[in-house]
Structure formats: structure tokens, C-alpha cells
Amino acid sequence: MRTKYKPWAVQYLSEYFENQFTLENEESIKSLVDFVSSKDTYLEIGPGKGQFILNLAKRYQNINFLVCELNKTISGICLKKIDESDLKNVKLISCDFYKLSEFLKTVKFCGLFLNFSDPRPKKRHTNRRLTSDNFLVEYSKILKNNHYIYFKTDNDKFYEYSKENFERYNWKQIYINEDYKNLDDFDAETEFEMKFKGEGVKIKRLILEKTDATINNVIEEDKN
Numbered sequence: 001m002r003t004k005y006k007p008w009a010v011q012y013l014s015e016y017f018e019n020q021f022t023l024e025n026e027e028s029i030k031s032l033v034d035f036v037s038s039k040d041t042y043l044e045i046g047p048g049k050g051q052f053i054l055n056l057a058k059r060y061q062n063i064n065f066l067v068c069e070l071n072k073t074i075s076g077i078c079l080k081k082i083d084e085s086d087l088k089n090v091k092l093i094s095c096d097f098y099k100l101s102e103f104l105k106t107v108k109f110c111g112l113f114l115n116f117s118d119p120r121p122k123k124r125h126t127n128r129r130l131t132s133d134n135f136l137v138e139y140s141k142i143l144k145n146n147h148y149i150y151f152k153t154d155n156d157k158f159y160e161y162s163k164e165n166f167e168r169y170n171w172k173q174i175y176i177n178e179d180y181k182n183l184d185d186f187d188a189e190t191e192f193e194m195k196f197k198g199e200g201v202k203i204k205r206l207i208l209e210k211t212d213a214t215i216n217n218v219i220e221e222d223k224n
């Protein structure tokens with residue numbers, strides 16, 4: 001689903017920095033690192049308009065939440081909602097997660113959320129899937145040991161691909177539900193989830209634990 005370019009949202013993103021970090025500014029990068037290090041912090045990659053993270057941030061105000069959103073229009077909409085919420089424990093950074101990960105070498109998160117990530121079905125886009133090899137390696141570097149990735153999707157093929165890849169990289173599967181209806185305590189409905197549930201699509205959910213066995217470098221393909 002494409003979001004139409006909204007000039008007001010892109011403008012908003014360029015003007016308001018109370019709850020936003022940017023990679024363009026060294027002070028801001030330092031503030032980001034401080035935010036993540038100062039408390040237990042969870043990261044959502046691809047939050048969309050922020051319904052999920054604002055719900056969690058409101059209920060768990062002793063925890064910090066960071067969202068990383070690639071699309072500028074969506075980031076602007078999400079940032080405005082964060083600003084209007086008056087919550088102090090949720091911040092946004094608008095960039096590709098892969099770029100952000102270069103700046104996260106000194107910090108560790110308590111959990112990562114991947115909610116209804118773009119399935120990117122075309123073979124030539126495999127590397128852009130948020131559960132492809134390079135991303136899984138980055139996640140293993142920024143997540144604390146014995147902490148979790150929380151993954152939800154509507155898409156069967158993307159689900160199968162992701163599940164297999166998590167297995168390949170030795171992420172321990174501690175929860176699996178292929179018809180997830182009743183939300184766990186540490187969860188909230190996303191915009192896409194509401195839409196798909198309304199259409200009767202089954203939601204698939206996995207929780208994956210990072211352990212000592214989790215592989216943190218890209219597995220080279222067997223050439224034989």
C-alpha cells in the first residue's frame with residue numbers, strides 16, 4: 001500500500017525536533033545514544049503512523065521506545081502524533097534502519113518490533129526485506145542476549161520466508177501463532193493489523209529469542 005506524498009507532513013518533519021533524532025547532526029546522534037542507554041529501550045522498525053508504539057508507550061511509561069521510519073511523509077505524520085501525545089518516552093528517527101544501524105554500535109535494545117513489514121515479494125528485492133540476512137545480522141548486534149524480536153505479518157509467503165531465515169540464523173523460536181487473535185499484554189494493534197483483521201486475514205506472530213547460538217555474520221551460500 002502506497003502513501004501519497006503529503007507536503008505538510010514532510011515540512012513538519014523538517015521543523016520539529018523535540019521528539020526526533022537525526023543522523024545529520026552529531027549532537028542529535030549523541031542524544032539518541034543517551035536516550036537508548038538511559039533506560040530499557042525497545043525499537044520498532046517501520047512504525048507507520050505510530051498507533052502501535054503510542055499505545056505501548058502510554059501503558060509502559062518506565063520504558064523508552066524508539067521508532068525508525070524510512071518514508072518521509074509517514075514519518076511526519078507519526079512525529080506529529082508523538083508530539084501531540086505529550087509522551088516523553090517515545091522518539092522517532094526518519095531513515096532507513098540499515099543506515100541507522102551503523103550508529104548503534106555502542107547501544108543495545110531490550111526488544112525489536114517488526115510489525116507488518118513490507119513483504120517485498122520480488123526476488124530482486126530480497127535484500128530489502130526486513131528479515132533478510134543482512135538485517136538479521138544487524139538485529140543480533142543491537143539486541144541484548146536473551147531478549148526478543150516480536151514479529152507480526154498478514155502475508156503467508158513473507159511469514160514462511162521470515163520463519164525459515166530466523167531458523168537459519170539460529171534465532172530461538174519461543175512463540176508461534178498462525179491465527180493470532182487476542183493481543184498479549186505487551187502488544188497493541190497496528191493500523192495494518194486492524195485493516196487485515198477487518199478483511200478476515202489470519203495474523204501470523206512469532207517471538208524470537210537472541211541466544212549465544214544466534215549467528216551474527218552473514219552465512220555464505222554453499223557454493224557446491
Ligand SMILES: C[S@@+](CC[C@H](N)C(=O)[O-])C[C@H]1O[C@@H](n2cnc3c(N)ncnc32)[C@H](O)[C@@H]1O
Pocket residue numbers: 045046047048049068069070071074095096097098115116117118130190191192193
Ligand atoms: C507495511 S507498513 C506497516 C506499518 C505499521 N507497522 C503497521 O503495521 O501498520 C511498513 C512500514 O515500514 C517502513 N519501512 C520499510 N523498510 C524500512 C526500513 N529499511 N527502515 C525503516 N522503515 C522501513 C515503510 O516505510 C512502512 O511505513
